[in-house]
Amino acid sequence: MTLEEAMRNRHTVRRYTDRKLPQEILEQLQRRIQKNNQEYGLTMNLVTENTEAFGPALRLFLAKGVRNYAVLAGKDEPGLEERLGYCGADLMLFAQTLGLNSWWVGGTYRRKGLRKNAAPCAEKLLGLIALGYGAVQGTPHRSKAPEEIAQYDGPPPEWFSKGVEAVLLAPTALNKQAFTLRGEGRSVLMTCDNGVFSGVDLGIGKYHFELGAGRENFDWA
Ligand SMILES: Cc1cc2nc3c(=O)[nH]c(=O)nc-3n(C[C@H](O)[C@H](O)[C@H](O)COP(=O)(O)O)c2cc1C
Numbered sequence: 001m002t003l004e005e006a007m008r009n010r011h012t013v014r015r016y017t018d019r020k021l022p023q024e025i026l027e028q029l030q031r032r033i034q035k036n037n038q039e040y041g042l043t044m045n046l047v048t049e050n051t052e053a054f055g056p057a058l059r060l061f062l063a064k065g066v067r068n069y070a071v072l073a074g075k076d077e078p079g080l081e082e083r084l085g086y087c088g089a090d091l092m093l094f095a096q097t098l099g100l101n102s103w104w105v106g107g108t109y110r111r112k113g114l115r116k117n118a119a120p121c122a123e124k125l126l127g128l129i130a131l132g133y134g135a136v137q138g139t140p141h142r143s144k145a146p147e148e149i150a151q152y153d154g155p156p157p158e159w160f161s162k163g164v165e166a167v168l169l170a171p172t173a174l175n176k177q178a179f180t181l182r183g184e185g186r187s188v189l190m191t192c193d194n195g196v197f198s199g200v201d202l203g204i205g206k207y208h209f210e211l212g213a214g215r216e217n218f219d220w221a
Helices: 003-009 023-040 056-061 080-097 111-117 158-167 195-213
Strands: 045-047 069-074 101-105 124-132 150-152 179-184 187-192
Touching (some): 003 080, 023 045, 023 069, 023 080, 069 080, 111 124, 150 158, 158 187, 158 195, 187 195
Antiparallel strands (some): 069 124, 101 124
16 A cells, blocks of 8 residues: 555544554554654654553543554654654554554543653653554545635646645544645645644645645645
C-alpha cells in the first residue's frame, strides 16, 4: 500500500484487538519516528504494551484496547504544533501502509500517564497517536466540499484539485476541517482556524496537500 492509498484507507479507530505488534513492525515505526525527530527537531517516542495514557473510564468507554502509541512531543518553541502535525500525519499514514490503524488523541487522554511514558528530554506534550490492529477499520468522516475551503486564481490545475481532495481526507480535531487554501500560479497559501488545534491541524493538512498535489508542482506562500 502506498502513502496515497493509505490516505484513502485511514480512518480513526478507537478500538483495538489484543494482537501484539510484531518486532519487525515496531522497528519500522521506531525508525520512522527517529527520522522525523532528527529532521524536524522533535522528541517523539514509541510506547508499547502500556495503558497508562488513559484512565479506567476512558479505557472502558473510548480507548478500547489501546496499548501502543507514539507520544507527540518537542521543545516548547514557535512552530512546534505545525511540525508535530506534519510528522504525526506521516506516522499515521506510514502505520496504515504497514497494515495498522491509528487514532490522533489531542484531548481525551490522561496527562500524568502520558508524561510518565514520554522521553526524559520531552518538553511539551501535545497528545498521542494510538497505533495497533483495529477491531474495526473506521469509516470515512463527514466532509466539507472542496469549494468550501479552497479557491484558485483562474481554472485550477489538476495538482491543486488533487491537493485539496487530499486535505479533505485528513484527520482534524473535532473533524472541523477549518482550512482555507488560496492558489495562484505555483503558489499556495494555507491557513487553519481551529482554536488550540490550529497549528497541529495545519501541519496535518499541509502533509496531506503535499502528498496529493505532488511537492514538485507548487511552492508554499
Ligand atoms: C489534532 C487532533 C486532535 C484530536 N483529538 C481527539 C481526542 O481528543 N479524542 C478523540 O476521540 N478524537 C480526537 N481526534 C480525532 C478526530 O475526532 C478525527 O480525526 C476526526 O473526527 C476525523 O475523523 P477521521 O480521523 O476518521 O478522518 C483528534 C484529531 C486531531 C487531528
